[in-house]
Amino acid sequence: MKNHTKTNITLGIDIGGTNTAFGYVDKKGNLITSSTIPTNPADPANKFFKRLISESELLLSKIENNYNLIGVGIGAPNANYFKGTVERPPNLKWGTTNVLEIIKKHFSLPVVITNDANAVAIGEFLYGAAKGMKNFVIVTLGTGVGSGIFVNGELYYGKDGFAGELGHTIYDPDGRVCGCGRKGCLETYVSAAGIKKTAYELLSNSTEKSELTEYKYEDLTPKIICEAAYRKDKVALKTFDFTSKILGIKLADLVAITNPEAIILFGGLTSAGDILFKATEKYMNMYLLNILKNKVKLLPSGLTGGASAIVGAGALIWTELEKLKKVSV
C-alpha cells in the first residue's frame, strides 16, 4: 500500500572494485542519505550482498517514517541490463551472479541493474554536466575504467547490454597483464592501480630524485602521486603525462567512433584536476583526425562527491518505473 503522506524514493547502489556506495534518492535527484561499505573484492557475491542489504535496510530504517521506497537501481561492473546479471567482473571474484534475483528476495520491488558507468551517465544526463546533451560519453576512472554512452538522448546498451567497455579496449596488445586475462587493456594504464604501476615503472628507469621512492608499493596512492606532481616531482609529473597520453589516444579513438558533444571524466583519478584534464585534452586533440580536432569538450563531473553514481543508479530505476508506468509520480 502506497502511503500518500510519504515521499517516494529509490535506492541507488554503485558497486565499485574497492568500495560500494548506496543511498536513497528522490525524483528530483536529491540524495536523502547515503553510506559506503568496502566491497571486499575477494568475498563471494552472496556474502557481499548480505552485508549490502543489511546496511541498506539499516539506513532505510532511519528515514522510513518520511519516505517510501519504490524501486532499486544498481550500477555494477560487467552488469547485463537485459539479464539482470553481473558476468565475471575482472576486479571481483563473483563469477556470474544473478543480482536481480538476490535483491528481489529482500526487496519486493522493481529492480534494475546496469554497468556502473551507465548509471553515472544517467546521473550526469539528468542532474549533472551532461544536462541537455544528446550525444556524450562518460568515462569512469577508478579501480577500473568504464564508459557509458548516450546516443540521441538515450543510454546505449548495445546488443547484449555490454556497450561502452572502454577500459577493455586495447592500448598495447603486448602490454601490461589485465585482470580480465588479456594484455594491454586501457584499464591497466589509467586506473588507480595503473597509475601506480606507471610510477613504479618510471622510478625503475630514472636517475631523478623523487619523493615517490619513500613509499612502499602497497602505500602508494594516486593521491600521493598527484600531490607530488603539484610539487613538481619529476617522476610524478612524468607519471601523469604518460597516463594522460594513453588516455588521450584512446579517447581520440572513442571520439572517432562516436563523435560525441562532450566526454565527461568521472571518478577518483579526476581529483587530480588540471594535471590530468589539460594534458589529456592536449593528447586527445593531437591524436584526433583533423575534422574532429577541438570539437569535443572534456568536462569534469557535474555532481559532487561521487554522488552521481548513486544518484544515477537511483535515477535509472526512476526511468524504468516511468517506462513501465508502474507508478504515478
Place this chain on the structure above:
Amino acid sequence: MKNHTKTNITLGIDIGGTNTAFGYVDKKGNLITSSTIPTNPADPANKFFKRLISESELLLSKIENNYNLIGVGIGAPNANYFKGTVERPPNLKWGTTNVLEIIKKHFSLPVVITNDANAVAIGEFLYGAAKGMKNFVIVTLGTGVGSGIFVNGELYYGKDGFAGELGHTIYDPDGRVCGCGRKGCLETYVSAAGIKKTAYELLSNSTEKSELTEYKYEDLTPKIICEAAYRKDKVALKTFDFTSKILGIKLADLVAITNPEAIILFGGLTSAGDILFKATEKYMNMYLLNILKNKVKLLPSGLTGGASAIVGAGALIWTELEKLKKVSV
C-alpha cells in the same frame, strides 16, 4: 510536374578514393542502371563533379522515358550530413567542398550526402546482410577504411555527422604515416595500399621465396597478394595474417564500445574471402573481453558487386524524402 506513367527513381553516388560508382535505384532497392568513372583523386572537386554530372545525365537520358528522377543521395569520404560538405578527405585533393551546392545547381531536387560507409550501412540494412538488425556496424575496406554504425535501428551520425571514422582510429601511435597527416591509423594497415605496404615490409625482412618479388610496387594489388596466398605463398599468407590481426584487434575495440549484433565487412579487400574473414574473426575474438567473445557475427556484404554503396546512397535519399514527406510513394 510528376509523370504518373513513370516509376520514381533516385540517383545514388558512391565516391571512393579510386573510383566513383553511380546508378539509378528504385524504391525497392533495384539498381536500374549504373556506371563507374575514375575519381582521379588529384583533380580539384569542381572538375570531378563536372565529369560526374555529365556522365550521370548521359546515363539518365537512356532511361528517362520510363523513369522519373526525384532525388540524389551521395556517399563520400569525410562527408558532413548536417552541412552537406565534404571536409578535407585524406585521399582526395578537394579541401572542403560544399557538394550539396554543386549538385543542386544541376539537379533541382532534394540532395543528401553522408559518409560513404554510412551509405553502405543503409543499403545493407534495407536490402542486404543487416536486414532486421537494430545494432550493427558496417566496415568498408577499400582505398580507405570507414565504418557506418546503426544504433537502435537508425544510422548514427554523432554530434557533427562524423561518427564511425574507424579507419582513423590509431593502431600504433608511432606507426605508418597516414594521408590524414598522423601516424599509425588503421587505414594505413588494412586498406588496399596498406596491404601492399605490409607485403613489401614482409618481403624486405624475409628469406622465403615469394612470387610477390616478381611485381613492381606500382603493379602489386591486393588481388595478386590474395591469389598468391591461396597458392600458399608464405609471404602472401603472412601478409593476410598480419592484416587480419590488426583488423581483428581494432574490431575488438569497436565491439567493446558498440556491442553490435554483427559486423559486416564490405569493399574490395573482402573478395579475399576466408583468408581474411576467418583470420579476422579469430583475432577479433582473441582480443575481445570474455563477456563479448563469440557473440558478434562477422559477415560479408549481402549485396552483390559493390551495389550496396550505390543502392545505399539511393536509399539514403529515399529515407530522407519520406522523412520530409515531400513525395508520396
